Amino acid sequence: xxxxxxxxxxxxxxxxxxxxxxALTTLKIxxxxxxxxxxxxxxxxxxxxxxxxxxxxxxxxxxxVARGLPIVVVLYIVYFVPPQLxxxxxxxxxxxxxxxxxxxDISGGAILAEVFRWVSRLCTRANARRxxxxx
Amino acid sequence: MRFLEVLNQKGWYxxxxxxxxxxxxxSVAMGSLAFALVFGLFVxxxxxxxxxxxxxxxxxxxxxxxxxxxxxxxFVIYFGLPDTGLRPSPFQAAILCLGLNGAAYLAEIYxxxxxAIHGGQMEAAxxxxxxxxxxxxxxxxxxxxxxxxxxxxxxxxxxxxxxxxIFSVGVVEMMAKSRNLITETLQxxxxxxxxxxxxxxxxxxxxxxxxxxxxxxxxxQ
Numbered sequence: 001x002x003x004x005x006x007x008x009x010x011x012x013x014x015x016x017x018x019x020x021x022x023a024l025t026t027l028k029i030x031x032x033x034x035x036x037x038x039x040x041x042x043x044x045x046x047x048x049x050x051x052x053x054x055x056x057x058x059x060x061x062x063x064x065v066a067r068g069l070p071i072v073v074v075l076y077i078v079y080f081v082p083p084q085l086x087x088x089x090x091x092x093x094x095x096x097x098x099x100x101x102x103x104x105d106i107s108g109g110a111i112l113a114e115v116f117r118w119v120s121r122l123c124t125r126a127n128a129r130r131x132x133x134x135x
Numbered sequence: 136m137r138f139l140e141v142l143n144q145k146g147w148y149x150x151x152x153x154x155x156x157x158x159x160x161x162s163v164a165m166g167s168l169a170f171a172l173v174f175g176l177f178v179x180x181x182x183x184x185x186x187x188x189x190x191x192x193x194x195x196x197x198x199x200x201x202x203x204x205x206x207x208x209x210f211v212i213y214f215g216l217p218d219t220g221l222r223p224s225p226f227q228a229a230i231l232c233l234g235l236n237g238a239a240y241l242a243e244i245y246x247x248x249x250x251a252i253h254g255g256q257m258e259a260a261x262x263x264x265x266x267x268x269x270x271x272x273x274x275x276x277x278x279x280x281x282x283x284x285x286x287x288x289x290x291x292x293x294x295x296x297x298x299x300x301i302f303s304v305g306v307v308e309m310m311a312k313s314r315n316l317i318t319e320t321l322q323x324x325x326x327x328x329x330x331x332x333x334x335x336x337x338x339x340x341x342x343x344x345x346x347x348x349x350x351x352x353x354x355x356q
Binding site: 003004064065067068069070071072073074076077080081084085087 | 297299
């Protein structure tokens with residue numbers, strides 16, 4: 001049967017500080033990767049809406065691939081694949097933190113790129129309507 | 136190059152092994168999608184109920200399942216339920232978790248669809264003598280389905296991708312197969328890129344369908 005209250009009463013003073021301490025790591029990863037994902041999203045949203053065909057194609061390819069892959073798979077690919085493809089380089093700097101941030105940015109950047117593109121289209125349409133009304 | 140060599144020698148074996156987990160991935164995705172579609176509608180209707188208490192309960196459910204990571208939920212279900220006497224198999228726990236989690240997201244999609252139908256429709260149906268349940272079933276929902284179809288398709292893509300976390304409770308699907316292969320052969324680059332390609336073969340066509348439904352919806356509106 002459930003004995004949750006007793007288990008909590010006995011252990012919470014040990015568990016809670018530890019969990020809260022690692023919540024800091026969670027927040028740190030979330031904050032860093034969010035800021036970078038916004039930048040990546042902006043760049044690719046601009047590429048996606050650019051008039052240059054090559055940039056558009058790159059952006060579409062990136063967005064489709066990054067949105068089509070599960071985050072777990074992206075994280076695994078980012079963390080395990082490059083060192084094996086280019087074993088000659090120095091991968092010491094590529095810590096688990098870096099890997100996590102890069103993986104989350106690849107996924108998040110693609111989602112944000114779509115969001116930004118969508119918002120910019122809505123704004124352009126709203127502006128066009130306003131202009132036609134005032135004309 | 137080393138990569139191509141490995142791909143040439145072991146590629147076929149890797150592909151067969153990974154695809155061996157494909158039925159498991161798809162059946163968990165389908166099972167939890169079916170569960171979420173039904174249960175999500177129930178949650179959405181409770182969310183839109185006239186009674187405050189029911190509404191609050193539905194909001195709490197939705198907030199809880201959208202506010203905690205699916206990975207934590209599956210651990211709670213798989214390792215927590217045995218304390219209450221139930222012993223789900225990994226497969227059952229996966230479907231239950233993704234289904235409950237998905238129902239919370241789908242409830243919001245359903246709600247948006249139902250609320251997008253003009254309130255006058257409901258009033259008109261009621262004034263013709265229909266009961267609220269009848270009006271919902273024959274007037275509101277058939278129209279709302281057209282609005283909800285694109286987001287539901289997008290949701291099923293997300294659900295399919297989310298099945299990649301269930302290896303953590305021991306369901307042997309594609310992700311678990313890839314981990315086994317990596318520990319067996321250490322060829323993580325070839326295996327993981329192949330795994331990614333398999334996921335893309337499933338998700339990109341689905342995204343195409345979602346985009347087409349979206350265009351059709353806009354044309355209809």
